[in-house]
């Protein structure tokens with residue numbers, strides 16, 4: 354369940370790409386253990402917003418607070434150090450490397466004395482096997498399997514498992530169900546719930562509003578660079594109502 358403790362707070366965020374005003378006075382709060390769906394038409398500013406939050410794109414002005422402390426996110430490493438892990442559509446995994454190596458990419462476990470150390474392949478494989486079991490894709494898939502032979506949904510699962518293992522507070526997903534089949538989509542939505550149930554917060558962009566409704570606690574809608582609604586909930590709003598907010602038809606009505 355979503356608590357009341359505030360994890361991330363973005364205040365008055367502005368972003369210009371040259372003369373394009375992509376984010377206009379964006380305010381967004383994400384609580385601990387909350388799944389937030391980010392919705393909006395093409396060009397509304399969703400990708401820019403999550404890129405700002407993941408340190409991939411610099412913001413022009415505004416403030417970001419994490420657990421009450423102001424942070425300046427200048428790179429994805431800054432964001433990771435602040436507990437924000439982003440999973441992009443391509444999952445940023447290396448197809449030739451095994452599941453285990455991908456899980457520990459850039460943060461490999463090592464063994465042996467300093468200077469003579471080597472990768473602790475055995476321990477990485479054991480941790481990976483355990484994580485695969487936890488996210489439910491362990492069936493006949495050993496941790497030594499190259500990522501390249503997994504399906505799109507399974508790759509998303511590995512990326513989410515990585516964020517869970519490194520205990521990121523916030524998992525940012527860029528269209529996690531894009532290009533996935535029905536069963537795979539259900540799998541990814543299950544991982545998102547599992548991440549939430551183990552205390553992580555998630556924010557994700559999804560174009561398919563039906564997927565969003567199945568999993569989110571709250572929906573935030575952007576239009577032309579601004580947040581136009583930030584407290585729509587599947588329990589109290591219909592899909593039609595949310596669609597009207599996305600297109601702006603609720604204003605005309």
Ligand SMILES: Nc1ncnc2c1ncn2[C@@H]1O[C@H](COP(=O)(O)OP(=O)(O)OP(=O)(O)O)[C@@H](O)[C@H]1O
Nearest residue numbers: 370373374375393394395396397398399400401402
């Ligand atoms: N690198 C860039 N340089 C210049 N303008 C950009 C850049 N990236 C995005 N924009 C512009 O910023 C605005 C917001 O784009 P953004 O990609 O954040 O929207 P979006 O809601 O994610 O859209 P989509 O659903 O189509 O991905 C758009 O007008 C877009 O053309």
